[in-house]
Amino acid sequence: xxxxxxxxxxxxxxxxxxxxxxxxxxxxxxxxxxxxxxxxxxxxxxxxxxxxxxxxxxxxxxxxxxxxxxxxxxxxxxxxxxxxxxxxxxxxxxxxxxxxxxxxxxxxxxxxxxxxxxx
Numbered sequence: 415x416x417x418x419x420x421x422x423x424x425x426x427x428x429x430x431x432x433x434x435x436x437x438x439x440x441x442x443x444x445x446x447x448x449x450x451x452x453x454x455x456x457x458x459x460x461x462x463x464x465x466x467x468x469x470x471x472x473x474x475x476x477x478x479x480x481x482x483x484x485x486x487x488x489x490x491x492x493x494x495x496x497x498x499x500x501x502x503x504x505x506x507x508x509x510x511x512x513x514x515x516x517x518x519x520x521x522x523x524x525x526x527x528x529x530x531x532x533x
Contacts, residue, residue: 427458442482445517451504453468453520454466466503468502468503468512468513470499470500471531473496473498473528475496475497475529479492480520498514500512501514503520
């Protein structure tokens, strides 16, 4: 991926959304789902207070380490390679929460680990 930020191909699903029964809660760091928000692609299968259409970015030249919490001392459980896709779903100061895609994994990395926006 050469662009550092590209338009998202996700859209709000048409029709009435609803769950037909219980859904097993995924383990932290798997699907891009938290109690307060989830990736828009999960709207038909998982319940969240808000669904987010991600802003697509590229991971910077040093790669990005995903953590379960936005803290420098939190363990990195997954590493995204340089130039790979990062779908940004939330920002908290110097930290961003997202995933490579709706299948996960999901976690926090430093915003500085993403490629600078072109423009």
